Amino acid sequence: MSHCHTYLKKLRDHGYRITPQREIIIQIIAHCGKHMSAEEVMELVREKSSSINIATVYRTLDMMVENGLASKFDSGNGKTAYATGKHGPHIHLVCKHCGSVTKVSENDISAFLEKIEDLYDFDCHPYHFSINGLCSDCRHSESN
Amino acid sequence: MSHCHTYLKKLRDHGYRITPQREIIIQIIAHCGKHMSAEEVMELVREKSSSINIATVYRTLDMMVENGLASKFDSGNGKTAYATGKHGPHIHLVCKHCGSVTKVSENDISAFLEKIEDLYDFDCHPYHFSINGLCSDCRHSESN
DNA sequence: TTCCTTGTTGCAAACATTCTCAATAAAGGA
């Protein structure tokens, strides 16, 4: 199930104009089952329309993020990743040394995020962020 | 108190060479009391040496991050921020809509990070990351 | 339906960051 129309309605309600470019971009990221870079979105956009500019892709994705319809995060490969909220909350533990990624289960983080929301009146949903540190392999192989 | 010499020793122990460029860059970020962008580090570098390249600044800062001596995070203004571990752990709640930043107290996050370290054998220290969401002002002013 | 206002787009330039590669120099051994 796609939230595509929900997203468009919410944007319209916020006073944004619905353009053909935005419809195409939102449809792509809403239907895609994974997070994507702006360039990956752009490739799918080209299959549907030949004249949408990469700047419009960036602007539309960032607009979604600012309005809570998507999240962006550092994917670690030099490109920013975008995803809609339907992927659910998750935290990535990214090793600063080897780059390996461990996914924190939803159960482990829910209590923390609820506490944040209670204490700070801050709506964390959707959330998708990374914590940097050292994985056990890299830590155990250190000289000191 | 600066951890400058501790940082240099740790890098030497890890097999890195200590160059004049690295000494200057590490001294700057170790003595600075706040997080800085690469360009801000570069400005201070220029006061001490006229011939260090910005690429070397980026490389040195990233080397510190990869070895657990500093952390990097998205400051929200289009530039990446770097900080040494001495600032202690903190989480920033960044509003996706208005960009306002709320700092989570150390007490509130320590239990969470300890749990992460226990469950995933992942050393989070030093840590400095952001959670994106909607602050109460922006959420309450929404139309639905 | 037509007009008007103003948000949005495409383009190109600007900016932030990373990469390539030849020249340089740190660190250890002789």
Added chain:
DNA sequence: TCCTTTATTGAGAATGTTTGCAACAAGGAA
């Protein structure tokens, strides 16, 4: 001290992302 190995540097090109601006077009008003 000098030599050798090889990590590191500077310079500039390449890449990823943002911004400025004139032309365009969505959506409401008439």
